[in-house]
Amino acid sequence: GENVEQHPSTLSVQEGDSAVIKCTYSDSASNYFPWYKQELGKGPQLIIDIRSNVGEKKDQRIAVTLNKTAKHFSLHITETQPEDSAVYFCAASKGGGSNYKLTFGKGTLLTVNP
């Protein structure tokens, strides 16, 4: 089955700096890659996603890049703010038809220091 590796497990940055989180996946049939943010006491919230037919997607301070050949994808957060502090999860799925199963990475605890 699919296996998703996520690095780093913890990341501490100063406010205003950029943060990058990287994931690799094993199943070349995976074609949908969402990123979730989980704050304390809450469920994961989708922040951005990308399909395999796209190499990069941006939404304000957040961007995701995908390299299908190398089977890795990354989350980039620019101009970080204290409210960006949370656990971030990457995930992969085959995404089409009836397959809704998400395989998650182990998560990255991001701390943004004021």
Place this chain on the structure above:
Amino acid sequence: KAGVTQTPRYLIKTRGQQVTLSCSPISGHRSVSWYQQTPGQGLQFLFEYFSETQRNKGNFPGRFSGRQFSNSRSEMNVSTLELGDSALYLCASSLAEGGRNIQYFGAGTRLSVL
């Protein structure tokens, strides 16, 4: 639109007991997935229901079961509880949009097994 609602938010049970967790998906969503979240294993897929039928299943023992009702609400049941079943159980309802199976998570039910 109301989000995904999970009840109860917290549960304390003892070994050997059974437990039922409930999930009400976003109105109009027909797919409901369940995940187990623990510090050691991260987020792991349990199963997914669509139109009252289990469509996908993860690698959990038969003590974990679920069902979905005609109004898309779902329940999951864990029988003969073990200490290792202590976890946050998350429900996600899904909507397919343009080839993306977007999953929206509830806040979860925190189960403690003593």
